[in-house]
Amino acid sequence: MKLNYISISLFSFSLNVLSLSSEVYNQRNHNLTLHKATTTSRLLCECELYAPPNYDNDPEMKELMEIFNRQTSERLREYDERMQDKRQKCKEQCEKDIQKIILKDKIEKELSEKLGALQTDIRTEDIPTCVCEKSVAAKTEKVCLKCGKTMGAVAPAWGLVSGVGYVAWTQYVATTVAKAATDAGIAEGVKVGLINVAKIVTQLSKGRAKIPVIDAEKLITVGKFSDGVSLDGIFKAMDIFMLKRFDEGTYGQFSLWVQNIAKTPRIYMSKYPTEVAEVTKAFAEAKTSILTKAGNATSSLTTAITASIIAIILIVFVMIIIYLILRYRRKKKMKRKLQYMKLLKE
Structure with a gap:
């Protein structure tokens, strides 16, 4: 029984192998067939060309004609709309140009009538097309304005500095x-x-004291005279100047009398008022003489400086006036030009 089962199973296996090999062979040697769609074409040569059914009654032809008519009408309508817009714009532009020409003629007529009162000969060609264009006269006027501005700014400052310098110089x-x-x-x-x-010491010593020669400049330095000089001050300065110098020897008696007078100046000065007054008078007269001479020289120099300052101030005022006049004229001229330009543009 076992052998029968084995033989049956082997037989079924061999059948399966044969069937698979046959299928593989068929797949390798199989010819592919492509299915092509057949289209039926219609040619005008196959039918009557002038037959009404080919055009009027054909639904496809009707549809094409309707589409063509609809698109053509749309294109024509759009073209008409564009042309109407362009015609309207051209018409408006022409009306504006005509209005400008009429207004320009009217303004020129009014200007020709009114400019006679201004005593000016201004024509339409003479009016500049741009305010920025400048003539030689305008440039010259600008140079004059700059010159006046510079002088008006620099000259007062220079006058102020000169005045300050003059005050400092006069004080010095x-x-x-x-x-x-x-x-x-x-x-x-x-x-x-x-x-x-020397006179007082000679009188007090009854001519026995010998008078030494004293340098006045050294005495002034020792005495430190700054504001004035007096007889008692001179005695004190001589006492300091002759200290331990003429105490002994030929000028010892003179030095002794000077020391005594320097210690008690009031007593001796009251006895010799004339000599005291002479010293004071000499100081005052010499000082007054120098001041008078210097005053005359200074007054003449001051007069010259004052005259020059006044002349400078007058020149500055004249330059300022010229600058203001030129500035006013320029503003007036530019204002008139701008008015004419505005009228012509309108």
Whole structure:
């Protein structure tokens, strides 16, 4: 029984192998067949060309004709609309141009009538097309305006600086002259004072004291005379100047009398008022003389400087007036030109 089952199974297996091999062979040697769609064409040569059914009664032809008519009518309608818009724009532009021409003629007529009152000969061709265009006269006027502006700005500042410098110079001159006058008065007072000192010492010593030669400049330096000079001050300065110098020897008696007078000046000055007054008078006269001379020279110089400053101020005022006049004329001229331009543009 087992052998029968085995043989049956082998037989079925061999059948399957044969069937598969036959299918593979068929697939390799199978010819493919393509299915092509057959189209039926209609040619005009196959039918009557002038037969009404081919055109009027044919539904396809009717549809084509309807589409053509509809598209053609749409295109024509769009073209008409565009042409109407263009005609309207051209008409409006022509009307505007005509209005401008009429208005321009009217304005020219009015200007020709009104410009006679202004005493000006201005024509339409003379009016500049642009305000920026400048003639030689306008450029010259601009240069004059710049010159006037520069002078009007620089000259007052220069005058102010000159005035400040003049004030400082006058103060310096006054101080210098006063110092020079004081120094001259001190020198003259010391000179007279030395003479009076010798006179007083000679009277007090009854001619026995020998008078030394004293340098006035050194005495002034020792005495530190700054504001004035007096007889008692001269005695004090001589006491300092002759300290331990003429105490002994030939001028010892003179030095002794000078020391005594310097210690008690009021007593001796009251006894010799004339000599005291001479020293004071010499100082005052010398100082007054120097001040008078310096005053005359300074006054003449001050007069010249004042005259020059006044001349500069007058020149500045004239330049400012010229600048303002030119500026006013230029503004008036530009305003008139702008009015004419505005009228012509309108």
